[in-house]
Amino acid sequence: MKGSSKIRLYVTLLHYPVINKNGEVIASAVTNLDLHDISRAAKTYGARAFYVVTPLADQKKLVESIASHWLEGAGARYNPIRRDALELIRIRDSLEDVTDHIRSEGNGSPRTVVTCAKRHDGSLSYDCFREMLETGDPYLLCLGTAWGLSGDFISEADHILGPIRGNTDYNHLSVRSAASIILDRLLGERG
């Protein structure tokens, strides 16, 4: 599968609609290292694009400012390898804008796969999703910031990916770690 152009996996990190510690739906703030780490993982595993979703104007400006530093500014000269990853970033207002953009580029209508730290009935296994990707159909992996995606968002998705489990009962990975592990399970070499 290495270097395969058949896989059409898109990644999106949503800052809305997510929940806070008290379960309330909020728009979260952008974290600099989310952009770096998830871009680099997306590039490593051959994702087609990395959409950063936030409806907040100031947060969109922040993402633009971080990305442009590494794409065009001093960062691009200092570390061109970082540029290769951050150029996967696309900023959008909402999930609808993301799927519209994927469609507009002639890549079909992606099915949405959400991540959640809790187990749901009928959740999708990693092996099964890996096989689905190998068909070449487009999929959009949706990751939530803060305390996770809202319940309504999760229930409207096409698939819910099973939670990542280690070998303990603790399952509070950062979204950066979760994104990396999920991409490795779906597209990493085995063995």
Added chain:
Amino acid sequence: MKGSSKIRLYVTLLHYPVINKNGEVIASAVTNLDLHDISRAAKTYGARAFYVVTPLADQKKLVESIASHWLEGAGARYNPIRRDALELIRIRDSLEDVTDHIRSEGNGSPRTVVTCAKRHDGSLSYDCFREMLETGDPYLLCLGTAWGLSGDFISEADHILGPIRGNTDYNHLSVRSAASIILDRLLGERG
């Protein structure tokens, strides 16, 4: 293997001896989110401890200050789940101090396994390391910050773990992502 107390994997993040962009050996600065993300991943996958190695007094103080905020300060009250992860942190000056500490706790003398983005002759596969861990022998997984561990450090280790490969030629993951993926490959549930 879930909840097994047999596995004796220790994780260490080294800020010295690592190399900079020009291949020079340096002591790197501590990154706040390295501590959080790797602690949380170590806790999720049942690592016994997370050693942060730096010989620099001001950097040791910084690690202490970050950890104590979440262990005893306002962070502990705000988010006790974070405390459960950060209490795995131990601060040490050098690799020798780490192995001495593991031995002093009666856990035997750990074999060292280093990570490197390049492939080396005779490097250890993830499946093989997974089986070695299942014997219950103690192992110390060594992760480098900056542009990676120094050549001398790598050559003195007991084992060199194979590089993480996605399905592209790009392999520039953050150390936070690499740590998470490695722990998942070694100790995560399969399927």
